[in-house]
Amino acid sequence: MTKSLTPLSREDKASPWVKVQDGVVKYGFLAVTILLFAYFALTEPAFATTASIFAMLKFASVTAILGLGMTFAMVVGGMDMSIGSQAGLAVQMAAMTMVFYNLTGGTAIAVVLVVGLVVGLVNACLIVLCKIPDLLATLAMMFVLQGVKLIPVSGQSVSAGMVLRDGSVAPGKFTAAFLQIDRGTVGPIPVPVLIMLVLAVATWFLLSRTKWGRLMYAVGANPEAARLSGVRVGYYRGLAYVLCSLFASVGGLILVSRIGQGDVSAGSSSLLEAVAVALVGTSVLGAGKPNAWGTLLGALLVGIVLTGLTMKGFQYYYQDTAKGLVLLVALLFSYTMSRKKVRYSPAT
């Protein structure tokens, strides 16, 4: 039969377009990031200076760190809706430790991390032991935390020299060392940028090079198959939420060091940003699944866009629209154009 030759030639005809499509999906987002960067660099002389770039990276660091935390939750097939209010809680806890109790910055960091760990464990218990769907459990947690942090401070922002409930003046203030978290540099590199990079590398290593990361992906891909392969599904789901909370706490620490007071509204916009950059990350390099580099690149892109727009004279109220459009473009890449099935769909 000579007919058997035809299917091959048919494939050859189809391949150029398919290749273009795959290429767009794989490198499109990277290309968009570079093009935008080039555009802003060429049209705004102040944009591509070292100072501006570090400022931009510093600005993106909190979003990136929360996004990395969210990446863990998304790897196991969930989402942590309480991530923003956890960052806000961290802000409040750090401020209270130093301002109300006059303790050191080191103590504040320890308190924040312990509180983050506890919140993460509570989330994990609600999801794994109480079997509440993760979106709902963390949504409830979001409200609880938003309220809880207001109670000890009577709904007020915590700042040095504030008058306490009993009429006395708060004894402490933000220590100089603590403020260096945001303001300090190592060589030319700002500390928050360094923390962001270290955490990104750690996340990448954990997720793609260790068995714990592999098993988290397994849990996210098919929990029943993972369980029947001997994987302790509950343990790894819980671990993801604990890691997510710890990252949220670190993000909160940088945030509070930056604003220098226990702002009650701090972290409120972080949830959507963290979700957005982690989702953007799923489309980077055609990964089709949440991953560390993608999330980092997503945060950088958002940083580039916001800095660029600000330099172009756009007011702050354009920012949310810009972030939303970035997310939308990313989703078009990974869901509409990709021939590969996306591994993350928040169906719960």
Added chain:
Amino acid sequence: MKSEPQYALELRGIEKSFGSNAVLKGVALALPSGQITALLGANGAGKSTLIKILAGAYQRDGGEILVGGTPVEITSPLSAASNGIQTVHQRIDESIVPGLTVAENLLFEELVQGGLPPVGGLRKLLPRARATADALGLGWSDAKLRLDVFELGIADAQLLVLARALVKKPKVLVLDEPTSTLSQAETDRLFDVITELRDQGVAILYVSHRLSEIQLLADRLVVLRDGQVKDRQSAPLDMNQAVRSMLGEQVLVETEQTGRRRSDRVALRLRGVQLLKRSTPIDLDLNYGEVTGVVGLLGAGKSELARGIFGADPFRTGTITLDERPYAPRRTSDAVRAGIYLVPEDRVAEAMLPGWSLTRTVSLPFMGRVSPLGVINRRAERKRATAVIEDFNVVTTGPDQPVDALSGGNQQKAVVGRWMSGQPRTIILDEPFRGVDIGARRDISGKAREAAAAGACVVVLSSDVEEIREVADRILVMVEGQIALDRSATDVDAETIMTSMSEAR
């Protein structure tokens, strides 16, 4: 003029490729009205693709489809239906709508297309639904028709899907392994329906791996291999010839009852274990160094036995000892650590991770062994996968190929192989031959026997007597959560097993 038989459906030179992989290479197939044509083929032969083209799920790349002698285009499931072609797929969960009642599911197409009054509720549907069900001889009560479709057993759901396909009086009916989840009685009932449909003049394409069914039902058969038709027969059918065409060069060896051995070294001692909700607890010893075949109908408690030992669904009552020491697995990781493995029944839902490469799939249960200090040694991981591929002759482009891209038989080999690569002390294979071609079946049962010869306790669960007789040293018949028969494979015949399986308790 030559008197050609009138074909209800004719396919000419059908071609289909996925990427560079040509799956169908000019398939010609003609289905005469009032006859049952069986379609045979090993996994990966192109059967599923052909069926999906007929169902409108895939588009052909080349060739012609003629319905009643007129060329047609089948571009969607809807256009397949309007050309009088109905397909009943193997996976029923894709064809039923959970949350709706049985009656609503039966009349689903009419519901959607607005052929029924939008108001009036269930009561108005019931008479129609009952008539539809009765046409198939189901005799379902109104109470049953009111159930949520999820409360139906798998067998009833299968019949429901078939009934729904018949609502539109198709000229061509495609049945894709319709009996794979049915018990004998249910299969018999289905065969009655199929034969009656044939007598009414429906052209039926019957796809199955079960040769006995084909022998019983089919008027003609077509064998597909490597995307081409390799054999066509009209009654009387020569099954031996058909199997030869299906397997190609391979020589068909008769199942021999030699080389069977028994052992008395007990691996697992189950005492007072209750398998089903209302069944009497049983005692059972499973031995090292032999293959224990457990045969029973659907719902006899085979999977419950397997999942209990594996810790996936711990037993309600009773105790287990492993090597004379207490063994109470609370989760699957306990079992894996003890060297007790399970290859679950539903490969896609329970063993495969979408998009995962062969390497990752193979190493998943043994991540600890390929990742000292938690860091994955990727070379060791790949080596493991390569070893499984070679050992089990998995047909693949390499260890990085996603498992979903393999054919069913090769997926199963990979899944069985990954557990075999972990030096099992006890390995339970739940329906390992379901949806698997004869070649893969031989490979898998061969490996099971090898593992037992090397000293492992091997347990194979199946509802197919022949499969069990082919692989087992010791045969257990399970009926409603009880052991109805326990013999050496050498001193029990198929007839005795069948009788025992169908015994009422």
